[in-house]
Amino acid sequence: MVRNASVATPEGRAASSTRNKGLALGVLGLVAVSITLVSSFIAASFVGDGSRDQDLVTLAAWGFGIAVTGFALAKLGIAAVLSSVLVAVKDRAAAAARAVPALMRHPGVRVPLPEVTGTTPFGRANATVASPPSLLIHRVAAVMWKPALAMGAMAIVAGLSLSLFQADAEGSTAVTLSAWTQGTLFLGEGLLLSGISFLLGTILGVLRAGGGRVQEDAGVTVTTLALPTTAKLFLGFMMAGLMIEVGQFIAYAIVATSAAPESVAGTFALLGPIREAGLGLLLAGIVLALATIAKVLGFQFWRLEQIVTGSH
Amino acid sequence: MAATTTTTRITTSRGSDRYDVSTHAPAALLPQRIGARLWFPMLAMALMAFPVAIGLAAGRSAAIDDGGSATTIAALGHYVPAAMFLGFASVFGAVAFSIAWILGVFRVGGGSLQVAARRRVQTLRMPRTGKAFIGLMAVAMMTLLGAVLAHVAIGAATSTGSLALADAEAWAIRLEGIRRVGVSVYLLSIGLGLATIFTAVRFQTARLDGLVAEAPSDGSIA
Numbered sequence: 010m011v012r013n014a015s016v017a018t019p020e021g022r023a024a025s026s027t028r029n030k031g032l033a034l035g036v037l038g039l040v041a042v043s044i045t046l047v048s049s050f051i052a053a054s055f056v057g058d059g060s061r062d063q064d065l066v067t068l069a070a071w072g073f074g075i076a077v078t079g080f081a082l083a084k085l086g087i088a089a090v091l092s093s094v095l096v097a098v099k100d101r102a103a104a105a106a107r108a109v110p111a112l113m114r115h116p117g118v119r120v121p122l123p124e125v126t127g128t129t130p131f132g133r134a135n136a137t138v139a140s141p142p143s144l145l146i147h148r149v150a151a152v153m154w155k156p157a158l159a160m161g162a163m164a165i166v167a168g169l170s171l172s173l174f175q176a177d178a179e180g181s182t183a184v185t186l187s188a189w190t191q192g193t194l195f196l197g198e199g200l201l202l203s204g205i206s207f208l209l210g211t212i213l214g215v216l217r218a219g220g221g222r223v224q225e226d227a228g229v230t231v232t233t234l235a236l237p238t239t240a241k242l243f244l245g246f247m248m249a250g251l252m253i254e255v256g257q258f259i260a261y262a263i264v265a266t267s268a269a270p271e272s273v274a275g276t277f278a279l280l281g282p283i284r285e286a287g288l289g290l291l292l293a294g295i296v297l298a299l300a301t302i303a304k305v306l307g308f309q310f311w312r313l314e315q316i317v318t319g320s321h
Numbered sequence: 322m323a324a325t326t327t328t329t330r331i332t333t334s335r336g337s338d339r340y341d342v343s344t345h346a347p348a349a350l351l352p353q354r355i356g357a358r359l360w361f362p363m364l365a366m367a368l369m370a371f372p373v374a375i376g377l378a379a380g381r382s383a384a385i386d387d388g389g390s391a392t393t394i395a396a397l398g399h400y401v402p403a404a405m406f407l408g409f410a411s412v413f414g415a416v417a418f419s420i421a422w423i424l425g426v427f428r429v430g431g432g433s434l435q436v437a438a439r440r441r442v443q444t445l446r447m448p449r450t451g452k453a454f455i456g457l458m459a460v461a462m463m464t465l466l467g468a469v470l471a472h473v474a475i476g477a478a479t480s481t482g483s484l485a486l487a488d489a490e491a492w493a494i495r496l497e498g499i500r501r502v503g504v505s506v507y508l509l510s511i512g513l514g515l516a517t518i519f520t521a522v523r524f525q526t527a528r529l530d531g532l533v534a535e536a537p538s539d540g541s542i543a
Contacts, residue, residue: 021523028519032450035512042505049498056494057487069494076501083508090515097522104529111533112438275386282378285405286371292412296364299419303357303426310430314437 024096031089034082041079045072066183067176070190074172077194081165084201088158091208098212102219105313106226113227115319131308133235140221141233146244147214150207158204164197184273185265191277192261195284199254202291206247209298213240213305220309229316234308240301246294253287338524339446344538346432347444352455353425356418363415370408377401392480395489399476402493403469406500410465413507417458420514424451427521431528439537445524451517457510464503468496 052068055061110116128134135141168190175186217233224231260280264273314320341347349357381397384390428444435442475492478484484492 024519025523028516032509032512032516035509039502039505039509042501046498046502049494049501053491053494056491072498079501079505080508083505083512087508087512087515090512090519094515094519094522097519097526101522101526101529104526108529108533272386275382278385279378279382282374282401282405285409286375289367289371289405289408289412292409292416293364293368296360296412296415296419299416299423300360303419303422306423306426306430310426310434313434317434317437 018100020096021100024093027096028090028093031086031091031093034086034089038079038081038083038086041082042076045076045079048072048075063179070172070176070183070187074169074176074190074194077198078165078169081162081197081201084198084205085158085162088154088201088205088208091205091212095208095212095215098215099219102215102222105219105223109223109227109313109316112317113319114317116228129234129308130311131234131304132237134232134308135235137231137233140218140225140231143214143218144236146210147217150210151214154204154207154211157200157207161197161200161202161204164193164200168194168197188261188265188273188277191280191284192258192265195288196254196258198288199251199291202288202295203247203251206243206291206294206298209295209302210243213298213301216302216305216309220305220312224312224316227316232312234305237301237304239297239304243294243297243301246290246297250287250289250291250294253283253290257284257287338448338520340524341444341446343432343442343444346436346442347428349425349429350447353421353428356421357425360415360418360422363411363418367408367412367415370404370411374401374404374408377404391486392482395486396476396480398493399472399479399489399496402496402500403472403476406465406472406503407469409504410462410469413465413504413511414458414462416511417454417507417514420454420511420518423518424514424521427518427525431521431525435528435532438532440532440535441538443528443531445521448517448520450513450520454510454513454517457506457513461503461507461510464506465500468500468503471496471499 048068049072052065052072055065055068171186171190171193175183175190178186221231221233257280260276264276264280268276377397378401381394381401384394384397432442432444471492475484475489475496479486479489
């Protein structure tokens with residue numbers, strides 16, 4: 010019978026609890042969005058009925074605000090689950106540092122990795138005597154994930170409030186509030202996805218530091234995978250996505266403050282897909298971050314096998 | 322040749338995780354192998370769909386500003402979300418496939434490390450969150466692709482004049498609600514996939530601690 014050490018610690022129990030709360034937020038988000046599914050079917054029945062035009066506008070504004078808030082809850086849930094994964098990955102690195110020296114068939118024998126490019130099945134690796142220092146992007150990610158999530162949540166609350174005001178407004182006021190609502194809510198969504206990206210960057214940093222520590226404690230040459238192409242692309246997509254979300258917020262602000270209400274339909278028709286494509290780029294960055302994690306983990310298992318068996 | 326496996330239980334402070342004991346490292350499960358192969362094609366498809374959607378949106382925006390045909394504007398109002406949400410279905414699929422790939426790396430790598438350490442191989446069985454992750458991901462993908470197909474069909478019917486403009490607008494509103502549910506289910510499934518990673522990492526941490534205390538395997542699983 011094996012006691013699960015990482016759950017038995019206070020940090021492990023807290024991480025488990027955070028994971029469960031994250032999943033609960035995901036379910037709550039789905040419930041909120043399901044409510045707007047009903048409202049959209051009701052709104053569709055008002056189309057063509059001139060006496061219900063204002064009801065249609067009200068339901069659209071209200072439904073948009075609730076739906077995007079539902080997405081935000083689900084994303085906060087994902088962030089909560091990821092933060093529990095972060096704790097678990099730190100615990101795993103500590104456990105590996107404890108276990109590997111005892112499991113080595115030839116303790117104390119340095120297992121060098123040739124410093125030639127392309128010698129591992131996972132790409133280039135750098136060999137050093139001590140653990141490599143953390144990269145700037147990992148340090149930035151570790152500092153930024155909480156503020157990004159907090160700013161995103163605040164923007165969502167502000168956008169939801171605006172959408173509720175918009176639901177009761179008419180004429181040019183409704184158009185102005187609509188622009189502010191859309192811009193603010195999608196800025197919030199962009200910040201939340203950026204927070205999730207920073208969390209993934211933090212996990213990558215912990216994997217890098219933990220992998221180095223395990224090898225250093227085992228007394229072998231520290232080999233670290235060079236920054237994979239997926240990691241470089243991840244940064245590019247994340248920055249592009251966030252810039253688009255900031256840009257769409259500015260564009261909506263300009264529309265809200267200076268455009269004539271009767272001339273905004275064409276602008277809204279373009280800005281809507283642009284803000285969605287910005288989120289798409291942020292999600293593409295998240296895919297690449299996950300792919301990088303898979304690649305780094307594969308490399309680490311391969312390296313641990315080398316260390317334990319003493320093979321070159 | 323398949324090695325014999327038996328199933329035992331690992332006790333935790335919050336219930337129990339089922340795991341298999343064997344003398345060999347397990348292979349990745351089918352969803353994990355699919356994930357490792359398909360994440361990139363799905364990402365590429367998404368990155369092609371987004372510019373198409375932006376191009377169609379630019380055309381629709383210009384038609385609105387220039388006082389273009391109401392039929393064209395309404396039809397494009399369906400083609401734009403069709404392209405955009407084909408992209409979202411693909412990029413969310415790529416996220417889910419990447420998570421499955423990571424779970425496969427944990428499964429195969431964890432097993433290989435235990436073999437290298439000459440210990441019996443303990444492999445976590447797929448937790449309930451893992452099963453729910455796969456099921457909800459399939460539901461979400463079908464929901465979004467169904468909405469995309471419906472948008473294309475309604476757009477085509479609108480442009481040929483076989484569907485009234487008011488009906489096209491009503492369908493746009495209904496499909497928006499369906500798309501939102503699809504996205505929300507996708508997000509929940511991704512959360513469940515990440516929760517499964519948490520369970521796998523936690524299991525491996527316990528196993529690493531257990532390896533040291535355990536005697537090297539004599540080749541049996543008893």
